[in-house]
Amino acid sequence: MSQSQSQSTANTIGKVVCVGRNYAAHAAELGNSVPSAPILFMKPASSIVHIYANANDNVVIRPDEATYGETHYEAELCVQLAKDLCRADASEAASAMGAVTLGLDLTLRGLQSTLKEKGYPWERAKCFDGACVLADWVAPEAFGDLRAVNYQLYINDTLTQDGDTRLMLFSVYELLADISHAFSLKAGDVVMTGTPSGVGVLHAGDKLRLTLGEHSWQAVVK
Ligand code: ZN
Numbered sequence: 440m441s442q443s444q445s446q447s448t449a450n451t452i453g454k455v456v457c458v459g460r461n462y463a464a465h466a467a468e469l470g471n472s473v474p475s476a477p478i479l480f481m482k483p484a485s486s487i488v489h490i491y492a493n494a495n496d497n498v499v500i501r502p503d504e505a506t507y508g509e510t511h512y513e514a515e516l517c518v519q520l521a522k523d524l525c526r527a528d529a530s531e532a533a534s535a536m537g538a539v540t541l542g543l544d545l546t547l548r549g550l551q552s553t554l555k556e557k558g559y560p561w562e563r564a565k566c567f568d569g570a571c572v573l574a575d576w577v578a579p580e581a582f583g584d585l586r587a588v589n590y591q592l593y594i595n596d597t598l599t600q601d602g603d604t605r606l607m608l609f610s611v612y613e614l615l616a617d618i619s620h621a622f623s624l625k626a627g628d629v630v631m632t633g634t635p636s637g638v639g640v641l642h643a644g645d646k647l648r649l650t651l652g653e654h655s656w657q658a659v660v661k
Contacts, residue, residue, distance in 0.1 A: 450519070450520075450521070450537070450626045450627025451484075451627050452484050452487065452519070452627050452628065452629050453484070453625050453627055453628050454481055454482075454483075454484070454625075454628050454629075455481060455482040455483075455484070455486070455487065455571050455628070455629045455630075455631060456479060456480075456481055456618055456624070456628065456629070456630045456631070457479070457480050457481065457482060457515075457544055457565070457630075457631045457633075458477050458478065458479060458609070458614055458630070458631065458632055458633040459474075459477075459478035459479075459480065459633065460473065460474050460478055460608070460633065461477065461607050461608050461609055461614070461632060461633025461634075462606055462607060462608065462633055462634065462635045462636065463606070463608060464606070464635065464636035465633070465634055465635055465636045465637075465638065467636070468636050468637075468638065469638075473608060474608070476617065477609050477614055477617050477618070479618060479621060480560075480561055480565060481566075482544075482565060482566050482570055482571045482631075483566055485566075485568060486565075486566050486567060486568060486569065486570040486571040487571045487572075487573055488500070488568075488569050488571070488572055488573070489572075489573055489574070489575075490572060490573070490574050490575075490649075490656050490657075490658050491574075491575055491656070492574070492575050492654060492655065492656050495657070497656065497657060497658035497659070498658060498659055498660075498661050499543065499545070499569070499572055499641070499647060499658045499659070499660050499661065500568075500569045500660075500661045501545070501569075501641055501643070501660065501661065502547065502567050502569075507547050507550060507567075508547055508548070508549035508550055509547070509548055509549060509640045509641075510545055510546065510547060510548075510640070510641045511545070511546045511547075511548040511638050511639060511640060511641065512543050512545065512592065512594075512599075512600075512638060512639065512641050512647070513543065513544040513545070513546060513600075513634035513638050514541060514542075514543055514590065514591075514592035514599075514600045514602060514634060514635070514649060515541070515542050515543070515544055515602075515631045515632055515633060515634050516539065516541060516585070516588060516590055516602060516604060516611070516631075516632045516651075517539070517540050517541060517542040517573060517629055517630065517631050517632065518536055518537075518538070518539055518579070518585070518611060518615070518629070518630050518632065519537045519538040519539075519540075519576060519627065519628070519629050520535050520536070520537050520615075520624055520625070520626055520627065520628050520629075520630075521535055521536065521537030521538075521626055522534075522535040522537075522626055523535075523623060523624065523625050523626055524615060524616075524618075524619040524623070524624040525619055525623045525624075526619055526620050527615065527616050527619045528616050529610070529612040529613050529615075529616045530612070531616070532611075532612045532613075532614075532615035532616045532619070533585075533612045535615065535624075536579045536585070537576075537579070537626070537627075538576035538577060538578065538579060539576070539577050539578075539579045539581075539582060539585065539588075539651075540573060540574045540575060540576050540577055540651070540654075541574050541590055541592075541649045541651050541654075541656070542571065542572055542573045542574065542629075542631055543571075543572035543592075543647075543649075544565070544570070544571065544631050544634060545565075545567075545569065545570045545571070545572065545641070546564055546565055546570075546638075547563070547564040547565075547567070548564070548640075550563055550564040551564035551565070571631075572658070573629070574649060574651075574654075574656040575654075575656070577651070577654055581652065582652065585604060585610075585611040585612070586604055586605065586607075586610045586611065586612070587604060587605055588602075588603075588604045588651075588652075589601070589602060589603050589604075589652075590602040590649070590650065590651045591648075591649070591650045592637075592647065592648070592649055593647070593648040593649075593650070594645050594646070594647055594648075595645060595646050596646070596648075599637050599639070600634065600635055600636070600637035600638070601635065601637070602634075602635040603635070604632070606635065607632065607633065611630075611632055614630060614632055615630060618630065641660045642660065643660055643661060644659065644660060645659070645660040646658075646659055646660075647659070647660065
């Protein structure tokens with residue numbers, strides 16, 4: 440276990456809850472309508488890979504393209520809970536915030552489209568090993584109100600996704616409250632809060648850089 444991993448919050452991650460179409464511009468770029476309530480799906484703990492700010496050997500691994508098709512990146516603000524939440528309101532959700540970071544919700548887009556057309560669940564496209572990339576956890580106090588946070592994904596030094604949580608359809612706190620009415624969130628659980636516009640295909644050798652305020656993480660795509 441690396442030093443930064445041992446410094447992450449003490450709670451282990453039971454589940455990763457993901458939110459679809461939480462930015463109108465991203466819903467539009469995939470030809471989807473804007474939802475009236477958050478669209479939820481999950482990734483299993485087995486899909487998580489960590490990247491570290493102090494490491495120069497971070498790797499993001501795509502499933503074999505010839506077999507599974509293209510892998511898309513989705514940069515997202517991620518939060519980890521410090522407390523259990525069950526049928527909470529937004530202010531209770533705000534007080535349960537344990538840690539914040541950026542993540543990549545990796546998606547087999549062609550396979551997801553096929554599954555959506557058939558009305559099938561998305562796990563085959565969203566839950567593969569390595570499909571949930573999480574950077575080091577940062578104390579939430581560094582950001583104050585999570586409804587006004589900017590974050591970026593650069594690919595090969597080009598700004599590719601420019602996130603602004605002011606543009607979320609459902610704020611971080613509203614999301615946590617809403618999820619907690621669908622099922623309990625436990626301390627340690629992670630919520631990926633949805634991706635802004637600019638999603639696209641990962642290519643072998645791409646150099647990724649995620650930035651969140653003064654924090655920055657780099658990884659190479661395999
Ligand atoms: Zn996503």
